[in-house]
Amino acid sequence: MKPEVILAIGFTVLDEVLAMIKHVKGQSSLTTAQIVAMADAQDLKNKEDIKALLAL
Amino acid sequence: MTRFQTILVLILLALLIVGCTTDPYRAAIQGSSDVSQAVSSAIKITASYYSAGTFNDAQKATAAKYFTIVTDCNVSFRKTVVAVHNEGHTGVSAFLPIADSFVSCVRNSAPVSADAKVASVFKAIDSAINGVSLAIASAKGGQ
Numbered sequence: 001m002k003p004e005v006i007l008a009i010g011f012t013v014l015d016e017v018l019a020m021i022k023h024v025k026g027q028s029s030l031t032t033a034q035i036v037a038m039a040d041a042q043d044l045k046n047k048e049d050i051k052a053l054l055a056l
Numbered sequence: 057m058t059r060f061q062t063i064l065v066l067i068l069l070a071l072l073i074v075g076c077t078t079d080p081y082r083a084a085i086q087g088s089s090d091v092s093q094a095v096s097s098a099i100k101i102t103a104s105y106y107s108a109g110t111f112n113d114a115q116k117a118t119a120a121k122y123f124t125i126v127t128d129c130n131v132s133f134r135k136t137v138v139a140v141h142n143e144g145h146t147g148v149s150a151f152l153p154i155a156d157s158f159v160s161c162v163r164n165s166a167p168v169s170a171d172a173k174v175a176s177v178f179k180a181i182d183s184a185i186n187g188v189s190l191a192i193a194s195a196k197g198g199q
Contacts, residue, residue: 043127
């Protein structure tokens, strides 16, 4: 695998690690109802993203 | 790339443990939200792998099927948790069986992959799912 490809994947994974940290930290300031709404919206987005993944 | 995913799993577990929440209901909802976020990350990583040629069409399809099942089971889990909460239940014992059902829902329907590359993408999501029960059991304010 080319170094630039490894680097690109590495950055994607790093981005997602940071997104996970931001997600968990961000929840502390939300009410439970707000977290439910956020998770509902994320699941809808995930469904769309799965469709997009399959279309690649 | 499995090193990066191991880091992702460790961070997720550490944050779940550090972030022990105040009550079982909130722990269950936060756990569900963490699973949604883990699926979102795994989709992006899978797309990155596919674009780089690390995943082929079959591996991508297996991963997509897994993401769909986890998302459906997670939506169902969260709806049940909210319904049980609205019925007035507050204790750990009210929410732990729902978390167990979530784990069973995924295990009974999700594709099993012997492919190490595909399995590594599933790892972070599996940790998040297993972390839901842990978070509920560790929650305060319920019996």
